[in-house]
Amino acid sequence: MIFKKVKMEDWFIKNTSCKHNFSESGVPDFTLDEFFQKIKINKSVLNNIFLGNNSTWGSSGLRKEVSCTYKDVKPNNLIITNGTSEALYIFFNLFLNSKSKVLLLYPAFPLLYLIPQALKAKVYFLDALRYENKAELLEKLILKINKIKPNLLIINIPHNPLGFTFNEKEIIEIAKTAKENKVDILFDEHYRFLPINSTKKIFTSGYGIANKFYNRVFATGSVIKCAGIVGIRAGWMIADNNTLNKIRDYKDHITHCVPLISEVITGLAVSNISKITKNYIENIKNNWSILKNSKLVKEGKIILNYELEGGCVCFPRISGINTFKLAEILAKKYSISIMPGEVFGKSGYIRINLSQKQKEFGNLLRKINHIIKNYGKV
Numbered sequence: 001m002i003f004k005k006v007k008m009e010d011w012f013i014k015n016t017s018c019k020h021n022f023s024e025s026g027v028p029d030f031t032l033d034e035f036f037q038k039i040k041i042n043k044s045v046l047n048n049i050f051l052g053n054n055s056t057w058g059s060s061g062l063r064k065e066v067s068c069t070y071k072d073v074k075p076n077n078l079i080i081t082n083g084t085s086e087a088l089y090i091f092f093n094l095f096l097n098s099k100s101k102v103l104l105l106y107p108a109f110p111l112l113y114l115i116p117q118a119l120k121a122k123v124y125f126l127d128a129l130r131y132e133n134k135a136e137l138l139e140k141l142i143l144k145i146n147k148i149k150p151n152l153l154i155i156n157i158p159h160n161p162l163g164f165t166f167n168e169k170e171i172i173e174i175a176k177t178a179k180e181n182k183v184d185i186l187f188d189e190h191y192r193f194l195p196i197n198s199t200k201k202i203f204t205s206g207y208g209i210a211n212k213f214y215n216r217v218f219a220t221g222s223v224i225k226c227a228g229i230v231g232i233r234a235g236w237m238i239a240d241n242n243t244l245n246k247i248r249d250y251k252d253h254i255t256h257c258v259p260l261i262s263e264v265i266t267g268l269a270v271s272n273i274s275k276i277t278k279n280y281i282e283n284i285k286n287n288w289s290i291l292k293n294s295k296l297v298k299e300g301k302i303i304l305n306y307e308l309e310g311g312c313v314c315f316p317r318i319s320g321i322n323t324f325k326l327a328e329i330l331a332k333k334y335s336i337s338i339m340p341g342e343v344f345g346k347s348g349y350i351r352i353n354l355s356q357k358q359k360e361f362g363n364l365l366r367k368i369n370h371i372i373k374n375y376g377k378v
């Protein structure tokens with residue numbers, strides 16, 4: 001397998017020393033102390049964690065905890081993996097080859113197409129930025145599924161970096177079309193625990209909706225980016241028994257298991273999720289509203305696209321300055337990191353994280369305005 005470079009990681013490494021971080025796709029990460037203060041549980045619960053081998057399936061405790069966040073998923077319908085990256089890597093290796101066709105909305109989290117491409121699958125991209133409204137996007141997606149009849153359709157909701165999600169009706173339409181065309185569906189639901197709406201409830205999984213009438217549905221899930229524990233590196237995959245058994249066997253050849261200490265912290269994050277995300281969700285909503293009402297948007301220097309419905313990032317278009325230059329000036333001059341769209345193959349756009357405090361976010365917007373004025377083309 002020949003892998004193309006993950007440009008996003010290069011950008012993170014280059015800007016790791018920036019004081020103000022708006023380039024990540026997750027909420028700000030905790031220290032261990034801060035995490036336990038947030039969930040109001042005594043850290044001594046870690047004292048008796050076994051440091052020997054953990055089950056390759058994941059501990060029964062975490063599988064149970066995760067299954068409770070879905071409607072019809074039992075602990076033995078899922079496997080715990082080292083980040084969802086491991087789940088995706090194994091899943092793609094099991095399902096794809098040089099004859100496979102994959103359909104994916106673009107821009108997208110790079111591993112969703114880089115691994116299929118490394119396996120020589122043909123990846124079809126549907127450029128979501130050409131549509132700017134979800135009804136139109138959905139219509140094009142349905143047309144594409146019917147036309148391409150891919151072996152695998154990847155649906156990432158809430159979407160990184162575009163921030164939209166599909167509701168139950170939309171998911172049913174997608175899944176029915178997939179079923180008619182015998183297309184497997186993989187839901188990547190990394191940001192399911194960050195609903196940006198009035199319900200305060202985590203999103204119903206696309207898996208649960210589609211699986212009621214179609215059995216070729218799979219899902220990956222995670223809490224680490226929504227709960228500020230990215231370094232804990234746990235994720236999961238939901239699939240049929242046969243696929244889960246193969247994933248388990250595959251894990252024997254690579255990481256074997258997720259350390260129990262990571263799983264215990266992940267379980268605590270899942271069971272205390274609303275305590276953890278409450279303030280972040282408020283920040284995201286406030287900052288999104290500040291952005292929408294900002295002078296930058298009113299003057300057309302920032303052009304928004306999809307309404308933010310979930311997760312903590314958006315991907316606006318910037319006018320008047322090269323976005324790579326904007327990101328470089330922000331980093332070098334002000335120690336602020338954002339993600340230039342170039343990293344996603346989308347020059348003219350930036351990905352910004354909305355979960356920081358309002359004051360910090362306001363400062364970011366002021367600096368962007370200043371840089372466009374002073375360094376942009378008039």
Ligand SMILES: Cc1ncc(COP(=O)(O)O)c(C=O)c1O
Pocket residue numbers: 025082083084085086109156160188190222224234235
């Ligand atoms: C949509 C999406 N899928 C998968 C991943 C992989 O995440 P991890 O391996 O950290 O769980 C990410 C990380 O940013 C992501 O945004």
